[in-house]
Amino acid sequence: MATTKPPVLVVLQLSGGNDYMNTVVPYKDPLYWDYRPRVALPEDQILLLDNDVGLHPSMGPIRDMYNQGKVAIIHGVGYPNSVRSHFRSMDIWHTCEPDKTGTEGWLGLATRELDPHKDNIVTAVSFGPSMFRALVMPGVPVACVDDLDTYGLLTGISPAQQRTKILEKFAQNYSPVIGTDEVMKYLGQTGLEAMEGADILKVAPQKYSSTVEYPNTSIAKKLKGIAQVHFADLGSRVFYCDHLGFDTHANQMGVHATLWTDVSNAIEAFFADLREHNAADNVLMFLFTEFGRRVRDNGSGTDHGAGGVAFAIGDTVKGGQYGEYPSRKAEDLTQGDLAPNLDFRGLYSTILEDWLHVDAKPIVKGSFEKPRFL
Amino acid sequence: MASEDIALMAHLMRRAGFGASREELEARAARGYEATVEELVNPTAEPVDRHDFYRYHPGFWKPITSPGMGGSAWFHTMLTTKRPLEEKMVLFWHHVFATGQSKIDNWHELINQADMLREHGMGNYRDLLVALAKNPAMIYWLDNCDNHGHAVNENWGRELLELFSLGVGMDGHPNYTETDVREASRAFTGWTIAQAPPRGYYNRWDWEFEYLEEDHDDGEKTFLGHTGNFDGEDIIDIIVQQPSCHRFIARHLYNFFVADEAQVPAWMTTPPRDPEAVDTIAKAFADSHYDMSSTLRVLFNSDFFKNARFAKIKSPAEVVVGLMRLAGGFDFPGPGIGNLSKNPTYMGQELLNPPSVEGWHTGAEWINSGTLMKRINFAAGLLGDTNRPGIRALINRLKAQGDLSPEGFVDSCLDLIGPLQVEPEVRQNLVAHAKEDGVLRWGTEQEVSTSSARVGEMLQLIASVREFQYA
Numbered sequence: 001m002a003t004t005k006p007p008v009l010v011v012l013q014l015s016g017g018n019d020y021m022n023t024v025v026p027y028k029d030p031l032y033w034d035y036r037p038r039v040a041l042p043e044d045q046i047l048l049l050d051n052d053v054g055l056h057p058s059m060g061p062i063r064d065m066y067n068q069g070k071v072a073i074i075h076g077v078g079y080p081n082s083v084r085s086h087f088r089s090m091d092i093w094h095t096c097e098p099d100k101t102g103t104e105g106w107l108g109l110a111t112r113e114l115d116p117h118k119d120n121i122v123t124a125v126s127f128g129p130s131m132f133r134a135l136v137m138p139g140v141p142v143a144c145v146d147d148l149d150t151y152g153l154l155t156g157i158s159p160a161q162q163r164t165k166i167l168e169k170f171a172q173n174y175s176p177v178i179g180t181d182e183v184m185k186y187l188g189q190t191g192l193e194a195m196e197g198a199d200i201l202k203v204a205p206q207k208y209s210s211t212v213e214y215p216n217t218s219i220a221k222k223l224k225g226i227a228q229v230h231f232a233d234l235g236s237r238v239f240y241c242d243h244l245g246f247d248t249h250a251n252q253m254g255v256h257a258t259l260w261t262d263v264s265n266a267i268e269a270f271f272a273d274l275r276e277h278n279a280a281d282n283v284l285m286f287l288f289t290e291f292g293r294r295v296r297d298n299g300s301g302t303d304h305g306a307g308g309v310a311f312a313i314g315d316t317v318k319g320g321q322y323g324e325y326p327s328r329k330a331e332d333l334t335q336g337d338l339a340p341n342l343d344f345r346g347l348y349s350t351i352l353e354d355w356l357h358v359d360a361k362p363i364v365k366g367s368f369e370k371p372r373f374l
Numbered sequence: 375m376a377s378e379d380i381a382l383m384a385h386l387m388r389r390a391g392f393g394a395s396r397e398e399l400e401a402r403a404a405r406g407y408e409a410t411v412e413e414l415v416n417p418t419a420e421p422v423d424r425h426d427f428y429r430y431h432p433g434f435w436k437p438i439t440s441p442g443m444g445g446s447a448w449f450h451t452m453l454t455t456k457r458p459l460e461e462k463m464v465l466f467w468h469h470v471f472a473t474g475q476s477k478i479d480n481w482h483e484l485i486n487q488a489d490m491l492r493e494h495g496m497g498n499y500r501d502l503l504v505a506l507a508k509n510p511a512m513i514y515w516l517d518n519c520d521n522h523g524h525a526v527n528e529n530w531g532r533e534l535l536e537l538f539s540l541g542v543g544m545d546g547h548p549n550y551t552e553t554d555v556r557e558a559s560r561a562f563t564g565w566t567i568a569q570a571p572p573r574g575y576y577n578r579w580d581w582e583f584e585y586l587e588e589d590h591d592d593g594e595k596t597f598l599g600h601t602g603n604f605d606g607e608d609i610i611d612i613i614v615q616q617p618s619c620h621r622f623i624a625r626h627l628y629n630f631f632v633a634d635e636a637q638v639p640a641w642m643t644t645p646p647r648d649p650e651a652v653d654t655i656a657k658a659f660a661d662s663h664y665d666m667s668s669t670l671r672v673l674f675n676s677d678f679f680k681n682a683r684f685a686k687i688k689s690p691a692e693v694v695v696g697l698m699r700l701a702g703g704f705d706f707p708g709p710g711i712g713n714l715s716k717n718p719t720y721m722g723q724e725l726l727n728p729p730s731v732e733g734w735h736t737g738a739e740w741i742n743s744g745t746l747m748k749r750i751n752f753a754a755g756l757l758g759d760t761n762r763p764g765i766r767a768l769i770n771r772l773k774a775q776g777d778l779s780p781e782g783f784v785d786s787c788l789d790l791i792g793p794l795q796v797e798p799e800v801r802q803n804l805v806a807h808a809k810e811d812g813v814l815r816w817g818t819e820q821e822v823s824t825s826s827a828r829v830g831e832m833l834q835l836i837a838s839v840r841e842f843q844y845a
Contacts, residue, residue, distance in 0.1 A: 087476035087727060101730035121743070130720040131744050133729075144744030153747055154754050154834055166835055169807050173800045173839050183634075183687065183738045187746070187840040194743040194750075 005282040007355050010226055010239045011107070012219075012287045013132070014263070016247030017086065019302050020292035020309045020338060022256055024073055024325070025054050031328040039252050039297035049073075053325065058260035061268035062311070069319035072312040072373035074347055076326045078340025082291060082306035086247070089290040094133040096345055096364045106348055106363050107238050108137025113358040120235045121197045127222040127241040135240055143197040148205055148225040152198035171195060204232040212273040219243040220266035227273045230283065237356070246289060252301035263287075267313065280315050284355050284374075287311040288344070294336055295328060307338035310347060312373050322371040343368045350374055379403040381793045383410065385683045388845045389631050390414050390674060391458025393696040395764060396771065396790060411674045415496065415667040419456035427451075427707045434712070436482040444481030445725035448488050449715035450707050452695045463495035463666065464488055465691055466630045468725070471506055471538055472733035473515045475726055483511040483581050484726040499623065499664035500614045503539065507606050510567045510581030516731065519566045521559060523591040531559030533731055539613045541622040543642035549618040550598060557595040562606040564590030614664050617656070624655035627673060633685035634737035651678040684795060684844040687737050690721035692845060693749055701756040702764035717752055721745045741843070753837035757791070758830040769829050773816045780808035787832050796841045804835060 022039065026032050027046050046054035047063040055063050065071045079098045083089045095102025107124065115123040121141040126132055128146070135142045145151045153170060157163040174191035208228045214220040222241040229236050243263055248255050267285070274280035292308035307326045326338040333339065346368035349360035354374040361367060380396075383403045387394040391414070394402070402410045427450045428435045434446050448464075455461045468491060478484055487509050494502040506512055507530075513519050516530035532555045536542055540549040568584035595604045600612050613619055625646055629635035632651065636644040646652040655673055662668035673679055688696070694717040698704045704714070718725055722745045728734055759765060768790050772778065775786060784804045788794045796804075808814075811828060815821040836842060 085477060085479040087474070087479070091476055101732075103729060126744070129716070130722075130748075131742075138739075138742075141743045144747070153750055154838060155751065156755055156758050157831060157834060162831075165807070165810075166831070166838075169803050169835060170838050172803050184840055186738050187741060187843060190741055190743050190746050191750075191840065194747040197743060198747070 006235075006237060007357070008230060008237055008239070008283050009107075009351060009356060010223075010283060010285045011134070011241070012223075012263070012267075012285060013134075013240070013242035014246050014259075014287060014289040015086075015090070015242045015244045016289070017089075017291045017293055017304055018246040018259075018289035018308065019248060019252065019256060020305075020307065021295065022252070022302075023056050023059070023260070024049075024075070024309050025056065026052060026325055026328065027054050028052050029328055035296045035328070037297065038299050039302060049321075053321075056256070056260050058257045059264045061264045062313070065268075065271070065313060066319060070313060070315060070317055071319050072317050072371075073321045074310040074312065074342065074371055074373065075321060075323040076307045076338065076341040077288070077310045077323070077344050077347060078291065078307045079343055079345070080340075082334070082337065082340060084291060084304040084306070084337075086290055086304075091133060093288065093290055093344060094136075096348065103136065104138075105132070105134040105136040106352075107134045107240065108140050108142070109363045110352060110356055110358055111135070111142070111238055112137055112140050113363075114237050114356065121193050122200050122229070122234050122236050124238040124240070125201070125226070125229055125236050127225055127239070132240050132242070135238070141193050141197065143201060145201065145225065147221075148201065148228060151201055153195055167195065200234055201229060204228040204234065207232050210273050210276060212269055212276055214269045214273075215262070215265045217262040217266060219262050220269060223266050223270040224273070227270055227277075227279075230274070231277050231279055248293070249298065249301040249303060252297075255301075271313070282316075283314055284316065284351065285311075285313040286351060287313070288347075292338055295333060295338060296336060305337035306334060307340035310344070312351075316374065318373050320373075322373055342371065346370050377789070377793065379407075381683070382407060382680060384792060385680070386410065386414075386674060387458070388692075388696070389462075389679075389686075390670075391462055392452060392692065392699050394458075395700065395702075395767065397767070408675060411671055414459040414674070415671050417457035417460055421457060421460075422451045422455050424451065430707050431711065444475055444484060444727070445718075446712050446715040447485055448725060449695070449718075450711060452691070453698055454705050459670070460492060460496055463670075464491045465689075466627075467491040467495050467502070468728075469630065469733045469736075470626055471512065472728035472731055473511050473726075474728050474730070475724075477515055478511050480511075480581075481726065483514075487511040488726070496666045496670070499659070499666060500610060502666075503534075503610045503613070504607055506538070507534070507562065507565060507610065508583040510583055513565065513567050513583070514581070518562055521563050521565070523560075523563045523589050526556065526559050526563065526591075528555055528559040530562060531555050534558060534562075534609075535613070537638070537731060537733075539622060540616060540618045541625075541638070541641050544618055544621060545645070546643055548642070549616070554597055557597040557604075558609045560591045560593070560595055561597070561604045561609045564588070565606055617660075620656035620660045621652060623659055623669075624652045627655055627669065628652050629736065631670075631673060632679055633682045634687060637735050637737075637739070638732065648678055651676065654678070684841065686845045687740055687843055688845040689734070689736060689740060690718035690723035690745070690749070691725060693721060693843075694718050694752065696845075697753055697756045700764050701759060701762040702767075703762050717748075721748045721752075746843075749843065750838045753842065754834035757833035757837045760826050760830040765830070765833070768833075769826050772814070772829060773822070773825075777816060778814040780805050780812070780814075783808050783814040783828075783832065787829065787836060791833060791836055794836065794841055796839055800839050800841065804832070807835060808832065 025046050045057040048054040092098045094105050096106050111124040122143050124135055124142045126135050126142055126144045131144045157166050174188045176188050205228050214224045226239045288310045289308050293302035293305040323342040326341050345364035348364050349368055350370040352358050352360040380399050380403055383399045427447050452461050490505055490509055494505050516533055517527050518530040521527040535550050543549050564586040566584055568582040570579035592603055598612055635647055658672035659669045772786055814825050
């Protein structure tokens with residue numbers, strides 16, 4: 001399906017380390033059942049994809065999209081010398097710097113390429129209380145939205161006319177003052193950008209109407225916000241959000257099921273909404289996590305591991321499975337974990353070059369094999 | 375009370391602490407500036423008892439890996455301490471000796487490190503460096519546990535010189551050579567963490583320093599022109615004698631307490647903003663044999679400090695803690711303290727998890743459109759909450775001034791919130807806003823209620839001006 005609309009990327013970060021083996025389950029492998037005496041899924045409930053793997057029972061909507069050819073499952077994703085710290089591993093995914101501490105986020109760099117002259121200060125929009133390092137790049141404005149309905153400056157001031165008056169004063173106070181120093185000028189420009197960004201984004205919920213009902217979950221609320229901004233045609237190209245809680249050391253069976261129910265249902269509603277607004281053809285959704293989890297369960301959950309699974313979802317995705325599920329044989333594991341066999345920087349390269357149409361090499365710092373899911 | 379005395383005291387307390395209420399400023403100003411400096415560098419008030427916090431939040435005791443939980447106990451100490459400079463020095467050293475959860479993966483060891491910084495932060499810098507070299511979180515952070523007699527790992531040795539004591543160079547000249555890095559690293563071989571039983575994620579064992587003599591390279595070393603069978607303490611003894619060390623620490627103190635400086639990586643080639651001031655601090659540091667209290671006393675009593683009002687952009691921790699202390703009502707560690715302690719994170723400073731060993735970039739680099747909005751909204755949220763004890767006290771002071779003209783209303787608010795200096799155009803704007811509702815009156819109950827709300831709104835508007843971002 002060809003479209004002339006500019007491509008839009010939606011990243012959904014599964015924070016905490018999503019358990020690969022209970023997400024895309026290698027149910028045919030007897031080792032799976034050996035390794036997981038307490039944290040194995042009921043075999044008759046696994047949503048079979050083929051003769052080897054199936055999805056977690058809570059992922060029905062994603063299985064349906066898979067069957068429609070709209071989901072790419074990317075196996076064995078990671079990087080050399082896997083780090084099992086949440087923060088460090090997430091940093092590596094965010095900055096593409098496995099060997100040193102990076103400060104520039106891959107999507108911050110991509111945003112600079114997409115909008116080199118800062119013509120649109122809402123080119124990148126982040127949904128969450130603090131900015132993801134993936135989006136950090138000095139000089140690149142990123143709108144950072146907690147809640148689209150209440151997003152803006154000085155939102156505690158009411159009534160609305162009063163706030164409008166106060167914001168006029170705000171704008172005057174931030175206008176360049178002759179004779180002030182560089183820092184004051186910078187603060188002035190940044191304050192006006194923040195206000196302008198909020199002004200632009202606030203029209204999105206106002207313009208929005210839809211018959212789709214999103215579930216009442218935090219992830220659905222974020223995806224709905226993204227849909228609203230996307231429909232408002234504000235020129236936003238990169239959206240980012242996360243869902244927390246995948247750090248399932250304990251009580252994994254219940255917790256993981258809830259997490260995937262919430263994520264799958266939210267994604268289902270999101271794509272239904274996109275289709276209703278004829279706005280699905282230029283959206284690529286990308287799901288990743290900082291690492292997979294340990295092969296052997298710990299009696300109640302699973303500990304931090306290495307190789308993980310990523311998903312690309314959208315109408316233009318060439319559905320199917322990419323890469324190889326890493327071997328579960330004891331001799332092939334690294335420190336008890338699945339050994340990653342596909343570098344995430346190759347995955348990013350596919351997204352950057354074949355979706356956003358920007359040169360990947362300077363962003364991911366090198367050339368990596370690209371899975372061809374687009 | 376002369377308003378200049380109050381303004382100067384407010385400046386001192388913003389820098390040497392986390393700000394202070396008008397009552398405290400008046401009391402301190404009455405005792406005198408130098409007496410206050412003396413009290414700050416030699417605090418006599420009782421330290422915060424961490425157990426009070428853990429009693430209500432046992433989950434924050436040894437929170438191990440849980441994201442976002444680690445800074446809360448320390449955050450509450452900053453919020454409630456009556457020894458503000460001591461706590462500010464913990465923050466200072468945390469900026470310099472930046473160690474992060476990203477790798478440590480064990481909040482408890484980072485909190486222990488912060489406690490170590492509190493214990494030594496105002497004392498002798500040489501002793502502090504020795505304690506730092508033996509700090510388990512630091513040892514793990516910079517891989518000194520992998521620094522063996524037969525296989526040297528230079529990570530700690532290098533950063534000790536580059537980021538913690540000397541700096542790469544100054545005036546365009548390097549302060550040490552690659553050989554010095556190597557030799558220093560050799561001297562710290564065998565300084566490691568004691569073996570602990572293997573751990574799962576819910577049963578971490580406390581880390582402990584251990585010296586392994588058999589893993590220590592006891593051979594001859596030549597370091598910065600000195601030769602001997604040095605161990606780590608000998609290296610530190612040589613380091614603290616270097617003029618480059620005195621200037622490095624002085625420049626850090628200047629950047630943190632006096633005025634925003636160029637960032638550390640530029641120090642080799644960029645001279646200090648005020649070389650004379652940095653020399654004065656460096657001399658005090660050397661003359662006192664590296665005693666931080668003595669050095670800070672000279673700094674705070676200097677004219678260059680007194681004249682540097684609003685010459686710094688507040689760090690997120692200063693923004694959040696300062697505002698919460700001003701608004702008041704947070705002494706009791708109520709529910710929600712964990713979330714409140716994440717506010718600096720939302721503004722770009724996750725305590726105990728700096729982005730790298732280089733620490734945070736400061737000054738204007740704190741600001742982007744996302745963080746600026748967070749700073750403004752957080753400030754406005756607290757200052758506009760007229761039920762908070764600190765804001766009520768401020769309203770009562772305005773009330774005591776009687777009915778106020780729009781000009782008087784604005785000037786009194788700017789005075790009581792700082793005193794804050796703003797551009798004349800900004801003051802004109804604030805006055806124009808105040809004029810819309812005329813004189814601020816306190817005659818009837820209705821007027822008190824309306825005027826209180828107007829004060830809350832004015833404070834929010836003031837919280838949003840650029841000048842408010844400066845300390």
